[in-house]
Amino acid sequence: MPPTLHGAAPHYPGGLHQVGDGVFAWLQPNGDWGEANAGLVVGAGASAVIDTLWDQRLAREMLGAMATHLAGAPIDLAVNTHSDGDHWWGNAELPAATEIVTSTPSFAAMLAESSPAELGRLGAMGRRVAPVPGPVGAMGRYVGSMLAPFALGDVQLRLPSRTFSGTSRETVGGRALELTVVGPAHTPGDLVVHVPDAGVVFAADILFVDCTPVMWVGPVEGWIAALDTILGLDADTFVPGHGPVTDRAGVQAVRDYWEWLRAIIAREHAAGRSPLDAARAAVRDDSFTPFRGWVRPERMLISVTTIHKALSGEGPIGHSPVTRGRLFADVAKLGRELEAAR
Ligand SMILES: [Zn+2]
Structure with a gap:
């Protein structure tokens, strides 16, 4: 199998996989x-x-791989599950006649997100400051390679x-x-797609499988409710936004993660700990064992920060580059600590 986009050994095969009749x-x-x-229903x-993935080159590659299925069945409809660029910035590769649908709050969030050019410049800036010692270089290395x-x-x-x-x-x-808005959770307007005749759910970023979920908005209770909504659908196959295709047990594992993290961060918040120290306590705890092997465990700090802010009566993590830069410096720090503890 070829290496992943980030150059790692793949844990499962990429590309197009049939998960149901014409799905x-x-x-x-x-x-x-x-x-x-991403997904296709024929x-x-x-x-x-x-x-439609994060850039047009990736979207072109995907649509090329789908071409045999699309030959007699052009793409009439595209669904954008939420506002994060890695799920819709390939839209321009879709046929001009394709109707594209998303939730009302996702559309508003798409307009508020950083532009592709801004994010591209942030990556270039990160790689430029990568050699600088201290938190600036650490943030630069992390965001640059991301x-x-x-x-x-x-x-x-x-x-x-x-x-x-x-x-x-x-x-x-x-x-x-059947499209259902289940956000706010991961982002302001997350939606899931149920294909009832195939028993398949495209859960997008309400599901991360064998990789650490990221909660930018919350509340965590809303994300747990979204997972319960998914479990209530007539389906046995669940396609996550990140990670391999899973079953009901895979959905339950993400629910377990949030119940665990919510309890531990409530305890640490009550003890007056900062988000970084709360996350450090969480990864030191034996109860972290089931989730320790998930890809990018340090992403936990983003979710911890969201839960911590909610417990303090504050709104979600801001969009400003300074706020996000500081957060990513700490995410990188937690990542290095986890690496060193391996
Ligand atoms: Zn995503």
Whole structure:
């Protein structure tokens, strides 16, 4: 198997995998930063694509691999599951006639996100300051390598053409796709796609499998409720936003992670610990064992910060480059500590 986008040995095969009758998952192992999954549902004479990856080169490669299935069934509909660029910045590669749908809060968040050019410049800046000693260099190395595999500077943004709130039942080539807004959780407007006739759910970033989830917005209670919504659907196959395809036990494992983290951070917050010290306590605890092997354990600090801020009555993590830069410096620090403790 070829190496992952980040140059690691893959834990499972990437590419197009059939997960149901005419239903496919496009996987980018190992679910590290930007290694996002997508999906395809092929109906009679028309298809739907779920998410379009972080840059147009990756989207082109994916659509090329889907071409044999699309020959008699062009893409009538694309769904963007949420506002993070690694799930929709490939939209410009879709046919001009494709209708693109997302949730109303995701659309608003897409407009508020940093642009591809800004993020591309942040990556270049990170690589430039990487040799600087101390937290600036640490942040630079981390953010620089996180963004390095992606051609963000070349991305032409194409926004969704339609939004909805609550639920939306779409029909594509005679097949039903049930879209349900389950956010805010990972981002402000997360949605999941259920394909009832195949028993498949595209859960996007409500599910991270064998890789550490990232909660930018929360609340954690909302994410747990979203997982319960997914478990309530008539389905046995779940395609995560990052990581390999899973079953109901895989959904439950993410639920267990949030219950565990919520309890431990509540304890550490009550003891007056900072988010970084709370995360350090969490990874030192024996109860961390089931989650220790997940890719990028240090991403926990982002979720810890979100939970910590909610417990302090504060809003979610801000968008400013200074705020995010400081946070990533600490994420990198926790990553080094975890590496050293291995
Ligand atoms: Zn993602």
